[in-house]
Amino acid sequence: MNKVKVAVLGSGNIGTDLMLKLRRSEILELTTVIGIDPNSDGLRMAREFGFETIDTGIKGFLEKPELADIVFDATSAKAHIRHAKLLRDSRKQVLDLTPAAVGPFVVPSVNISEHLDADNINLITCGGQATIPIVHAINRVQQVEYAEIVATISSKSAGPGTRANIDEFTQTTARGIEKIGGAKKGKAIIILNPAEPPIIMRDTIHVLLEDQLVDEERIITSVNEMAAQVQTYVPGYRLRQQPFFDGNRVTVFIEVEGAGDYLPKYSGNLDIMTAASVKVAEEWAKHKISKVSLI
Amino acid sequence: MEAFRDVLITEVALRDGSHAIRHQFTVDQVVAVAKGLDEANVPYIEVSHGDGLGGSSLQYGLSLTNEMELIEAAASVVKNAKIAVLLLPGIGTMPELKEAASLGAKMARIATHVTEADVSPQHISLAKELGLETVGFLMMSHMAPTAKLVEQAKLMESYGADTVYVVDSAGALLPHQVKERVRALKDALTVNVGFHAHNNLSLAMANTLAAIEEGATRIDGSIRCLGAGAGNTQTEVLVSVLDKLGIQTGIDIYKMMDIAENIVAPILEKPQEITKDSLVLGYAGVYSSFLLHAQRASERFGIDSRDILIELGKRNVVGGQEDMILDVAAELANTK
Numbered sequence: 001m002n003k004v005k006v007a008v009l010g011s012g013n014i015g016t017d018l019m020l021k022l023r024r025s026e027i028l029e030l031t032t033v034i035g036i037d038p039n040s041d042g043l044r045m046a047r048e049f050g051f052e053t054i055d056t057g058i059k060g061f062l063e064k065p066e067l068a069d070i071v072f073d074a075t076s077a078k079a080h081i082r083h084a085k086l087l088r089d090s091r092k093q094v095l096d097l098t099p100a101a102v103g104p105f106v107v108p109s110v111n112i113s114e115h116l117d118a119d120n121i122n123l124i125t126c127g128g129q130a131t132i133p134i135v136h137a138i139n140r141v142q143q144v145e146y147a148e149i150v151a152t153i154s155s156k157s158a159g160p161g162t163r164a165n166i167d168e169f170t171q172t173t174a175r176g177i178e179k180i181g182g183a184k185k186g187k188a189i190i191i192l193n194p195a196e197p198p199i200i201m202r203d204t205i206h207v208l209l210e211d212q213l214v215d216e217e218r219i220i221t222s223v224n225e226m227a228a229q230v231q232t233y234v235p236g237y238r239l240r241q242q243p244f245f246d247g248n249r250v251t252v253f254i255e256v257e258g259a260g261d262y263l264p265k266y267s268g269n270l271d272i273m274t275a276a277s278v279k280v281a282e283e284w285a286k287h288k289i290s291k292v293s294l295i
Numbered sequence: 296m297e298a299f300r301d302v303l304i305t306e307v308a309l310r311d312g313s314h315a316i317r318h319q320f321t322v323d324q325v326v327a328v329a330k331g332l333d334e335a336n337v338p339y340i341e342v343s344h345g346d347g348l349g350g351s352s353l354q355y356g357l358s359l360t361n362e363m364e365l366i367e368a369a370a371s372v373v374k375n376a377k378i379a380v381l382l383l384p385g386i387g388t389m390p391e392l393k394e395a396a397s398l399g400a401k402m403a404r405i406a407t408h409v410t411e412a413d414v415s416p417q418h419i420s421l422a423k424e425l426g427l428e429t430v431g432f433l434m435m436s437h438m439a440p441t442a443k444l445v446e447q448a449k450l451m452e453s454y455g456a457d458t459v460y461v462v463d464s465a466g467a468l469l470p471h472q473v474k475e476r477v478r479a480l481k482d483a484l485t486v487n488v489g490f491h492a493h494n495n496l497s498l499a500m501a502n503t504l505a506a507i508e509e510g511a512t513r514i515d516g517s518i519r520c521l522g523a524g525a526g527n528t529q530t531e532v533l534v535s536v537l538d539k540l541g542i543q544t545g546i547d548i549y550k551m552m553d554i555a556e557n558i559v560a561p562i563l564e565k566p567q568e569i570t571k572d573s574l575v576l577g578y579a580g581v582y583s584s585f586l587l588h589a590q591r592a593s594e595r596f597g598i599d600s601r602d603i604l605i606e607l608g609k610r611n612v613v614g615g616q617e618d619m620i621l622d623v624a625a626e627l628a629n630t631k
Contacts (some may be wrong), residue, residue, distance in 0.1 A: 152618075167417065
């Protein structure tokens with residue numbers, strides 16, 4: 001089967017983790033890693049693996065646009081706004097791992113089928129990728145009136161960007177819970193825990209259902225099915241226990257252990273972002289290939 | 296009338312006390328307390344959900360009354376006192392701080408875990424832009440060595456905080472540890488240093504006096520101990536003790552006693568005392584607002600609430616992680 005060519009824009013931690021994940025893909029062919037610092041760890045590794053490396057940023061890539069059809073942007077929100085326009089003009093499909101949110105929100109286990117032809121999608125936040133599937137899983141059984149998520153991550157896995165713009169996390173995640181999770185109202189809380197050794201990412205999803213009569217059995221089944229589906233692309237995603245019920249209130253506890261590719265295993269929050277973006281790109285690639293074979 | 300004050304007291308009952316009454320404050324209660332405190336010449340009165348702006352949640356407890364209504368009501372009845380609000384970045388957001396300021400809040404206290412000050416620069420800058428007096432609030436100060444505390448306090452100072460507090464959220468610090476911390480901040484900072492105590496080990500007063508001795512000039516108290524866990528340094532007692540020491544707070548002692556007795560005592564569901572659970576909070580170094588949540592989990596799973604709290608302490612759980620209480624209780628129940 002022909003693989004679809006992809007490039008990673010950004011050679012920091014996220015870009016490097018993506019590179020390691022993409023090497024395993026059976027349907028995506030990583031050709032190029034784009035950075036701005038030839039001495040960065042990411043570009044050095046990319047050269048060792050034999051990928052094309054570009055150290056002049058987006059400009060260098062646009063000189064050789066045939067290198068990839070799909071681009072992962074793991075730079076910053078500010079840079080992405082510029083990249084999005086340039087990449088759209090050169091007809092690339094773009095996965096935005098920054099908080100820029102130029103394109104629609106996508107959680108692969110929930111709404112990827114609606115965005116197979118999108119030219120730019122946004123991965124929301126790590127907390128969103130971890131919790132929105134559960135909100136959706138409950139909401140597809142019974143209408144969720146209110147969903148609130150609490151993401152607890154190790155201090156070491158929260159980078160300076162997240163720290164300086166912490167409101168961006170809570171506000172964007174809350175929007176995702178409503179728009180993609182289906183809750184009428186969403187709220188998000190993030191807590192940083194400095195314990196050593198670092199804790200793995202934990203998320204708690206608290207939900208109030210519209211109806212007082214709760215179909216516990218169907219909700220448990222739906223949540224477990226969803227967890228299994230997320231596990232297909234984030235192997236370290238698991239329910240810590242079965243959902244708790246209290247009247248019309250449901251609580252679900254999950255944890256996300258990273259695959260430990262480039263980022264340490266405790267940073268499941270970063271892993272779920274890179275893993276989800278690879279999943280979306282694979283779905284895009286399958287869709288592209290199926291369109292070609294139909295013609 | 297501007298009284299002379301050696302130490303500036305912030306009364307936290309209408310914020311920290313929210314935990315003790317499961318966030319059920321009414322407008323009438325807040326108006327009565329704020330009006331009384333203002334008449335007693337208390338300089339700062341904090342009003343917010345117990346977990347700060349935006350804290351009303353399933354995680355921490357839903358507020359009976361929207362905190363913005365409470366802030367507005369308090370601000371409308373005080374003549375001299377300034378209304379303060381608490382904000383924990385990660386829970387509360389900048390739009391909520393703007394709203395509180397527009398409703399009359401004059402002081403913002405931006406709180407982070409003791410090692411995580413760098414989540415606060417946006418909120419501290421915004422507070423300053425809004426013209427609010429701004430406090431950096433380093434919670435769970437017992438969990439970090441003094442050198443770390445100093446480093447984090449300097450960050451808050453660099454973001455523009457006018458005051459930085461050593462916050463003993465778990466009521467776990469001992470007097471010599473408070474002295475060491477306050478002294479180190481006094482030496483390292485040019486801004487004011489404050490101290491916030493909890494009485495879980497019956498040390499709130501002793502710790503507060505130790506802090507003042509080392510140069511803290513901003514002090515928190517909760518009238519009738521209306522605060523999380525066993526409450527804070529009891530404000531009416533503190534101002535009496537300080538008066539005997541010749542330290543001026545500018546606060547009317549008799550009026551404080553009357554408010555405590557006639558207005559605040561009836562708000563409490565039961566008198567504040569050091570129960571076995573609040574004692575364990577201090578002993579294990581666990582966030583004081585975990586108290587009622589741990590008691591509910593204890594009933595639900597048939598596990599001793601002390602075992603839950605001790606286990607949470609072992610796991611270095613930080614403020615805000617109330618979801619860990621159910622999780623740990625369920626885990627303990629499964630292994631029993």
